[in-house]
Amino acid sequence: xxxxxxxxxxxxxxxxxxxxxxxxxxxxxxxxxxxxxxxxxxxxxxxxxxxxxxxxxxxxxxxxxxxxxxxxxxxxxxxxxxxxxxxxxxxxxxxxxxxxxxxxxxxxxxxxxxxxxxxxxxxxxxxxxxxxxxxxxxxxxxxxxxxxxxxxxxxxxxxxxxxxxxxxxxxxxxxxxxxxxxxxxxxxxxxxxxxxxxxxxxxxxxxxxxxxxxxxxxxxxxxxxxxxxxxxxxxxxxxxxxxxxxxxxxxxxxxxxxxxxxxxxxxxxxxxxxxxxxxxxxxxxxxxxxxxxxxxxxxxxxxxxxxxxxxxxxxxxxxxxxxxxxxxxxxxxxxxxxxxxxxxxxxxxxxxxxxxxxxxxxxxxxxxxxxxxxxxxxxxxxxxxxxxxxxxxxxxxxxxxxxxxxxxxxxxxxxxxxxxxxxxxxxxxxxxxxxxxxxxxxxxxxxxxxxxxxxxxxxxxxxxxxxxxxxxxxxxxxxxxxxxxxxxxxxxxxxxxxxxxxxxxxx
Numbered sequence: 039x040x041x042x043x044x045x046x047x048x049x050x051x052x053x054x055x056x057x058x059x060x061x062x063x064x065x066x067x068x069x070x071x072x073x074x075x076x077x078x079x080x081x082x083x084x085x086x087x088x089x090x091x092x093x094x095x096x097x098x099x100x101x102x103x104x105x106x107x108x109x110x111x112x113x114x115x116x117x118x119x120x121x122x123x124x125x126x127x128x129x130x131x132x133x134x135x136x137x138x139x140x141x142x143x144x145x146x147x148x149x150x151x152x153x154x155x156x157x158x159x160x161x162x163x164x165x166x167x168x169x170x171x172x173x174x175x176x177x178x179x180x181x182x183x184x185x186x187x188x189x190x191x192x193x194x195x196x197x198x199x200x201x202x203x204x205x206x207x208x209x210x211x212x213x214x215x216x217x218x219x220x221x222x223x224x225x226x227x228x229x230x231x232x233x234x235x236x237x238x239x240x241x242x243x244x245x246x247x248x249x250x251x252x253x254x255x256x257x258x259x260x261x262x263x264x265x266x267x268x269x270x271x272x273x274x275x276x277x278x279x280x281x282x283x284x285x286x287x288x289x290x291x292x293x294x295x296x297x298x299x300x301x302x303x304x305x306x307x308x309x310x311x312x313x314x315x316x317x318x319x320x321x322x323x324x325x326x327x328x329x330x331x332x333x334x335x336x337x338x339x340x341x342x343x344x345x346x347x348x349x350x351x352x353x354x355x356x357x358x359x360x361x362x363x364x365x366x367x368x369x370x371x372x373x374x375x376x377x378x379x380x381x382x383x384x385x386x387x388x389x390x391x392x393x394x395x396x397x398x399x400x401x402x403x404x405x406x407x408x409x410x411x412x413x414x415x416x417x418x419x420x421x422x423x424x425x426x427x428x429x430x431x432x433x434x435x436x437x438x439x440x441x442x443x444x445x446x447x448x449x450x451x452x453x454x455x456x457x458x459x460x461x462x463x464x465x466x467x468x469x470x471x472x473x474x475x476x477x478x479x480x481x482x483x484x485x486x487x488x489x490x491x492x493x494x495x496x497x498x499x500x501x502x503x504x505x506x507x508x509x510x511x512x513x514x515x516x517x518x519x520x521x522x523x524x525x526x527x528x529x530x531x532x533x534x535x536x537x538x539x540x541x542x543x544x545x
Contacts, residue, residue: 039061039062039063039129039130039131040059040060040061040062040129041059041060041125041128041129041137041138042057042058042060042125042138043057043058043060043121043122043124043128043137043138043140043142044056044057044058044121044138044140044141044142044167044168044170045057045058045117045121045141045142045143046117046141046143046157046158046160046161046164047111047113047115047117047118047157047161048113048115048156048157048161048291048370049373050291050326050373050374050375051160051284051287051288051291051328051332051375051376051524052164053157053160053161053163053164053165054108054111054162054164055164055168056106056107056113056118056121057105057106057107058104058105058106058118058121058122058125059104059105059106059107060102060104060105060122060125060126060128060129061103061105061123061129062098062100062101062102062104062126062129063100063101063102063103063514064100064101065100065101066179067099067100067101068101068102069087069102069103069104070081070103070104071083071104071106071278072103072104072105072106072109073104073105073106073107073108073109073113074106074109074110074111074112074113075106075113076112076113076114076325077114077115078114078115078116079106079113079115079116079118079397082116082118082119082122083104083121085116085145085146085147085148086119086122086126086146087124087136088148088149089119089146089147089148089149089150089197090123090126090127090150090197090261092148092149092150093149093150093196093197093198093201094134094198095127095201096132096534097126097129098126098129102455104122104125104126105119106118108434109284110259111371112243112325114325115156115157115430116141116145116146116153116155116218117144117145117153117155117156117157117158118143119144119145119146120142120143120144120146120152120194120197120200121142121143121175123146123197124137124142124200124201124204126387127201132201133201133204133205134160134204134205134206135466136171136204137204139170139171139172139230140170140171140172140173140174140204140288141161141165141168141170141172141173141174141189142154142173142174142200143161143173143174143175143176143179144174144175144176144194145176146197146338147259149196150196150197150198151195151196151197152176152177152195152196152197152200153176153178153192154176154178154179154297155176155179155317156290156291156292156293157287157290157291158175158176158179158182158183158290159182159183159185159186159283159286159287159290159295160287160290160291161183161430162175162183162184162185162186162188162189163172163186163188163283163287164190165188165189166186166187166188166189167313168481170189171189172189172190172191172192172212173188173189173190173192174191174192174194174200174266175191175192175193175194176193176194177193177194177195177233178297180192180193180213181213181300182286182295182299182300182301183213184212184214184300185283185286185300185301186283188273190212190213191212191213192210192211192212193210193213194210206439209540214516218397226272226304227267227268227269227271227272227304227445228265228268229269229444229445229446230269230271230272230273230442230443230444230445230448231441231442231443231444231445232442233265233266233269233432233442234431234435234438234439234442235262235432235435235438236261236262236266236428236431237442238426239255239262239266239443240266240443240448242424242426242537243266243273244273244451244452244520244521245268245424245513245516245517245533245537246380246423246424247269247273247274247380247448247449247452248452248455248516248519248520249455249459249470249471249472249512249513249515249516249519250380250470250471250472250473251423251424251471251472251509251512251513251516251523252380252381252382252383252421252422252423252424252472253269253380253381253382253383253422253423253424253425253426254344254382254383254384254385254422254424254425254426255382255383255384255385255426255428256384256385256387256420256425256426256427256428257384257385257386257387257427257428257429257430258387258391258392258394258395258398258429258430259386259391260430261428261429261430261431262428262431263342263388263428264340264342264384265385266385266428267338267340267342267382268307268340269307269445270307270338270340270380270382271304271305271306271307271337271338272445272449273445273447273448273449273452274305274337274338274380274449274452275452275453275456276453277302277303277304277305277336277395281336282301282302282303283301284335284336284337284376285302285305285306285335285337286301286302288328288332288335288375288376289302289306289331289333291327291328292328294333303334305337305338306333306334306335306336306337306338306379307334307337307338307340308330308333308334308337308338308340309340309342310339310341312332312341312342312343312346312347312477314330314347314351315351316348316350316351316354317329318330319331319351319354319355320354320355320358320364320366321364321366321375322366326366326368326371326373326375328375329356329364329375330416331355331364331375331377332375332376332377332381334377334379335376335377335378335379336378336379337379338379338380338382339379339380339381339382340382340383340384341381341382341383341384342383342384343384343385343386344383344385344414345385345386345410345411345413345414346450349413349415350526352413352414352415352418353415353418353522355381355418355421356417356418356421358377358379359381359421360421361377362376362377362378362473363375363376363377363378364376364377367460373471380472381422383422384428385414388400388402388406388407388410389402389406389407389410390402393407393426394429395429395430396430399432400436415483416503417448420505420506420509421505423472423509423512423513423537424444424513424537424538425538426537443453452520455516455520456469456470458519458522459471459516459519462482463478463482466478470510471513471515471516471519472512472516474512474515476508479508479511479512479515480517482515483511483512483514483526484525484526485511485514485525485526485531486525486526486527486528488527488528489526489527489528489530489531491533492528492531492532493507493510493531493535496535498535500538502538506538510531510534510538511526511534512531513534513537514526514530514534515530517530517533517534
């Protein structure tokens, strides 16, 4: 007796079909699983056997062989429990053969309950191209799986319910979530209206948000660097449906999608601790998983106390900052994870934190300061577009009772600037100034005569690198977009140069 049930597994953040083939034959009782099963899949036989028995069905005392095709890809996901159980029951005749037209995912408890699994959205997206009559998922994953328009998604609570549904004994209503968009949800988060002072830092954050630029804030403890950074997602443009779908896939694969959220509708804000490992930040592992840079895709990666991170970990940021992707290479496979994010970092000006602070005396020696600054390499700082000084707030600003400009008002200007960039860069396959390459800069960043003289003067005097020169032009282009200007003027360049604080000897 042979049965073939379809399931899906995730490789990177994309899914591929897995055929669960079961042969129940005469012979000594045995349960063998082939097709490169690993970890949780090897243990599936015990969960499947108990779940079938405890759901009121007879488990065949025969020679059972389960093949997971394709057999050349390792599989380590408990989501194959449910399709294995259905395949065994189909092979023994307990389930109607129409089960072979459906796709199944789910981890089984010993009593037959179906638990939530990772990566359901990736599978349902891929299943749009597969010939299936429907997709049966754990109840906790059904809303997530039904986000896309595709085969109907059915929420299952336990194995007995699935068997009864396949045999036509009960009906399960299809989950309906398709058609929802991030615009349907209000923007959430703290508001810049609550922040006192730091107007020039808010302006820099607005410029960074408008162009998708990376930013570094340098200031003493308590000056508000973290508070300002955490509000950045509230002024970023709303996610498009495609961006939300890709972001949700990543969080689903990583197992971080909230049960109540079918779709990630707010731009991610990730803030890992400085003790994070290189695999935790970039991604990897024996079975590669997305790291923090991928979890921040389409959002913000905030690194507080930047010099406290291990230098080798920080240097690994250089490639994703340039390419917007992470390449994980292993002996058995190579994977690509998306990693298009805004890097926002914060640091003290010196080890004690009070260099340049009028209220406190800095106790650091020149060698200590040099060692502290050397933790950040020149190539990494070159990839950060804006370096901004964040001074201590005076009492007068703290005591001001008036609300500052709201995040909604700032976001409106940011969205207008982004729309100008989107229209200008549409034919180039990019959508933000920060993504421009050298050929785009030559085309879209014309500078007037006064601006050219200013740029030549500061470039020679301060010794800017070619990458710094390009980033000044990109930031100036964003400032011009916020200003509604067609070309880059001298004032736009002057403001962009002010945002290269560390190159100018900030602190």
